[in-house]
Amino acid sequence: MSEAVATKTKLYRQSDQDISLKDALNKVKELMPGAIGLFYSPQACSFARLESDGRVTICRNGKQGWQEQTLDLSSVFEARVFNEQAELRWLSIPGSKGKAVLISETDLGNTFADDTNELNYLKAVEQTYLLWGKPLNKVTQPAPANWSILSAARIGTMPVPISPGSNNQTVVELRSREYLGEIEPYGNVAVQEERLMNLTWQTKQRESNHE
Numbered sequence: 001m002s003e004a005v006a007t008k009t010k011l012y013r014q015s016d017q018d019i020s021l022k023d024a025l026n027k028v029k030e031l032m033p034g035a036i037g038l039f040y041s042p043q044a045c046s047f048a049r050l051e052s053d054g055r056v057t058i059c060r061n062g063k064q065g066w067q068e069q070t071l072d073l074s075s076v077f078e079a080r081v082f083n084e085q086a087e088l089r090w091l092s093i094p095g096s097k098g099k100a101v102l103i104s105e106t107d108l109g110n111t112f113a114d115d116t117n118e119l120n121y122l123k124a125v126e127q128t129y130l131l132w133g134k135p136l137n138k139v140t141q142p143a144p145a146n147w148s149i150l151s152a153a154r155i156g157t158m159p160v161p162i163s164p165g166s167n168n169q170t171v172v173e174l175r176s177r178e179y180l181g182e183i184e185p186y187g188n189v190a191v192q193e194e195r196l197m198n199l200t201w202q203t204k205q206r207e208s209n210h211e
Contacts, residue, residue, distance in 0.1 A: 009120060009122070010118050010119070010121075011105060011118065011119040011120075011179055011193060012103065012104050012106065012107055012116075012118055013102070013119060014114075014115065015099065015102070015114055015115045015116075016100045016113075017093075017096065017099055017114050017115070018096040018097050018098075018099075018114075019090075019097055019098060019099075019100050019112075021079055021092075021098060021100075022054070022073055024088060024090050024098070024100040025054050025081065025088070026054040027100075028086070028088050028102060028111060029051075029052060029053070029054045031085070031086060031111060032081065032082075032085060033052065033083070034083055035082060035083040035088075036049050036050065036081070036082065036083070036161045037049075037050060037080055037081035037082060037088075039056065039076050039078075039079045040077055040078040040079065041076045041077065042075060042077075043075065046058050046071070046159075047161055047199075048071050048161065055070050055071075056070065056071040057071065058070075058159070059144055059147045059161075060159070065142065066143045066149060066159065068144040068147070077092040078090065078091050078092065080196055082195065082196040082198070083197070083198060084198060085104055085105075086108070086195075087102070087103050087195045087196050087197075088101070088102050089101045089103075103193065103195055104195075119179065119181070119192060121179040121192060122182065123179075123180045124178065124179050124180070126175065126177055127175070127177070127178055127194075128173040128175050129173065129174040129176070130171055130173055130174075131150060131171070131174060131199075132150065132152045132154065133151050133157075134150065134151060134171070135151075135164065135165065136150070136151050136157070143159065143164075145163075146162070146163050147160070147161055147163075148160050148162050148163070148165070150172060160172055160199060162199045162201070165201035166201075168203050170201075170202070172199055172200070172201060172202070173199065173200050173201070173202050174196065174198075175197045176196050176197055177194070177195050177197055178193070178194045179191065179192050179193040179194070179195070180192065
């Protein structure tokens with residue numbers, strides 16, 4: 001399901017061609033309060049939270065149950081960190097520490113200075129992706145504060161950095177925004193950029209509308 005929204009018509013973009021993930025996160029931690037993200041390593045793809053001190057925390061199940069831990073960034077090869085204001089993308093690049101790209105609808109100042117440009121777009125469109133899994137029982141499978149545990153037969157369990165929803169909220173959505181613009185002189189329009197934004201709960205009533 002998509003919905004056109006009235007937005008600004010300029011998207012700001014900055015990048016750094018040789019920066020570690022840790023340094024990139026430290027540069028955006030004040031710009032992106034409350035940000036969450038997807039972190040990819042050879043072991044797993046995990047949702048995580050960017051803390052105010054630059055640490056990244058994840059939720060793992062151990063002998064003491066579900067607990068919040070600091071993520072070791074050394075094995076991460078790709079990350080997408082986002083909130084309502086901006087998205088940071090980082091990718092490990094052979095021969096360098098990695099490449100960071102920051103995009104936002106608001107002026108980014110001098111966060112990254114290697115390359116700065118702007119994308120002029122015609123319209124922004126809201127999009128949602130549904131995450132697999134239903135929330136586990138809060139009593140039998142308690143999670144740390146501001147985390148929920150989703151479970152499905154095909155994925156097992158998956159912690160997501162969102163506070164538990166109400167009884168009629170059973171599906172988690174990943175919200176994004178697509179930016180449409182002209183791609184050639186003949187006026188054809190296509191998606192030029194997409195920015196992840198946040199996680200939200202979907203109510204049962206809205207879920208039934210998708211069936």
